[in-house]
Amino acid sequence: MAEKEKGRREGDPIPNNGVWRDTAESKAPLVKLQAARLTRRCAISLAMASIVAPIVFGEAAHD
Template sequence: MAEKEKGRREGSPIPNNGVWRDTAESKAPLLKLQAVHLTRRCAISMAMASIVAPLLHGDAA
């Protein structure tokens, strides 16, 4: 571990060995994330939150 820290202090890049890349399947659409936020905050159903989210946050597109 000391070697990696020493390398970073000298300006070498951090290795990407243990970094997980996001895949397209794991990224949720913005509208869904906004709707989930509304269901938790306002205690409404997911269907209602999906309708209200674009009105509150604007178009996701």
């Protein structure tokens, strides 16, 4: 029987040698992600969505 990653018999943790860490350069700012969500849901421009996003999601933009 093949050993699965979840629920090992001995309870050993899953090794992290194949996991890549996120870098600061690869993470998009929260406001940009929220603005992209608003453009899809509300059919508004990205400029308008980036202004409205902190108001809608209740967070202030601190870049």
